[in-house]
Amino acid sequence: MSKIDEKLQPVLDEVLRRNAGEAEFHQAVREVLESLGRVVAKHPDYANHALIERICEPERQIIFRVPWVDDLGQVQINRGFRVQFNSALGPYKGGIRFHPSVNLGIVKFLGFEQIFKNALTGLPIGGGKGGSDFNPRGRSDGEIMRFCQAFMTELQRHLGEYTDVPAGDIGVGGREIGYMFGQYKRLNNRYEAGVLTGKGLVYGGSRARTEATGYGLVYFVQQMLAARDMSLDGRRAVVSGSGNVAIHAIEKMGQFGGRVMACSDSNGYVFDDEGIDLELLKEIKDVRRERLSEYVRLKGAGAHYIENGSIWDVPCEIALPCATQNELTEKDARTLIKNGVIVVGEGANMPSTPEAVNMFQDAGVMFAPGKAANAGGVATSALEMQQNASRDSWSFEQTEERLAQIMRNIHDNCAATADEYSAPGNYVLGANIAGFVRVAEAMRSLGVI
Incomplete structure (x- = not known):
């Protein structure tokens, strides 16, 4: 685990004291504060006026x-x-x-x-x-x-x-x-209409909103690979989860030429020798609303359901955790690295434990944190708000192009910020600092609020 700058340790200590027993919140705060030592060293004024303390306290x-x-x-x-x-x-x-x-x-x-x-x-x-x-x-x-x-x-x-x-x-x-x-x-x-997003198309929803988080995740991973003159074409992947984010990550992976071999639910995972049949998966989850184990019964030969198994045991080059927080552990990370993973992209919020993240980074695995990689969903929600405010409705293609551009911008911002703070390729640090600086500058402009 990375060391927190001595100027920021009192901030973490106070968060732990005031929010006793909230382990996931502690983990999220610690992960951001570990990145901010370089910011405070370069811009000492960010440590003034309890700015960081205020960001850690909900309004x-x-x-x-x-x-x-x-x-x-x-x-x-x-x-x-x-x-x-x-x-x-x-x-x-x-x-x-x-x-x-x-x-x-x-x-x-x-x-x-x-x-x-x-x-x-x-x-x-x-x-x-x-x-x-x-x-x-x-x-x-x-x-x-x-x-x-x-x-x-x-x-x-x-x-x-x-x-x-x-x-x-x-x-x-x-x-x-x-x-x-x-x-x-x-x-x-x-x-x-603008008070809720994710609405149905007939009453103010946005096209591509349903697909946005999964699509955006794959756009981000594609940009990471492109930065190293690599592509998704022909890559074997596994995607944890089988809900909305996972389904659309599988769909976009296929459009980029990748092949998703396995997906999961809370009871186990499905492995398909031919790659996951997306239409069958959609029927099971969206139409039938049944458990993932039904996939094997309906698909037949070549499909296997491993009850209570770990999807991270499946060899792959691309791993996309899209289920829930802390699902990918240090043990899982070790297995993925041994089996040749080159990219991990978080489709869920904080699905990798801190120990797993450190292991990926130490092994040189490209790692995309959720706050950057899965931002496509909320970005498209904001586009839905924009359409509602203007009493407009965009085409799927127009909305997806905006989504793709936003994900490219997020990738480039994270990469450039990591370079600026002498940590090239560290998307965790880049995302934390880039996001923090934008919020901190706004808060400083608004005075003590």
Whole structure:
């Protein structure tokens, strides 16, 4: 683990003291602070006026009760969260996650990461995140609708197109966004399309938003390889997860000539000798809403499901963790390196442990951190806000070209920043410093707020 500059150690100590038990948030803060020692050495004024301390403290933390009625008429209680972390660059922007693991520490880690991710897009959006410990798995459409309405009944008072603009995340897709937008519209008596992103195309959504995170990840990896005169063509890849990000990363990999051999869910992973059949995967996950193990039954020969296995045991050149935080461990990193991996691109938020990241960097593996590599989703959400504000709707091709350009800009910014701070090829340091400097300059301009 990298050493934190002595001027920044008191900042971390205070974060640990004031946010006891929030391991993921501690990890996210530490990872950024480890990069900022070079900034403080070059620009000592960044250590003044508690600027870094203010970035580490959310502007607002909202926790609320969500009572709702299930199909049996029983009242259920969940907990809702929204952490509005930093609005120096624009309205808070970040997803809503519905998953049993959601707690305040998880939401704060995600919101903290979102500050820098959003800054890297170059678009006028601040950082925030939200969610609930509600588990949508196994619930009927009616139950999900009633939960979303109950959740939005409280959250809506904290939202607005110039205040806070949520989107989807794990457990929150187009269906859930629709139910929440409907409740917001019902309670506020106005059609404020820009208050939520990830909406359906028929009521203000943006083309290419569904694909954006997975597509953007592959664009970023493609740029990393191109910087070394390499390409994705013919490369073997594995993608963890089998949700929206993973599916569209698999799709874009295929368009660039790569072949994804395996993908996973929480119970295990599928390996296909011929490469993952994208259309079959979409049918299983998007249409049938079944577990990934169904892939083998429907595909037949050549497909294998390894229950409780680690997808990182599959030899590959490109590894794209697209499932959840801390899924790729030091042991997994060692296996990937042994099997010849050359690039790791994070499609999820902080899916690699610090030990794994250090191992990749020490081995010379190109490593793309999530706050840069998966920024395509939030970037396209901001483009959706732009279309809503102008009462416009862009074509898929126009939106994807904007996405591709944004990802190229993020890559080039991270690479140039790493070079500037004498760490060529270190995209982690480049992303952290580039994102921090943009937010810090905005905060300094606005005074002590």
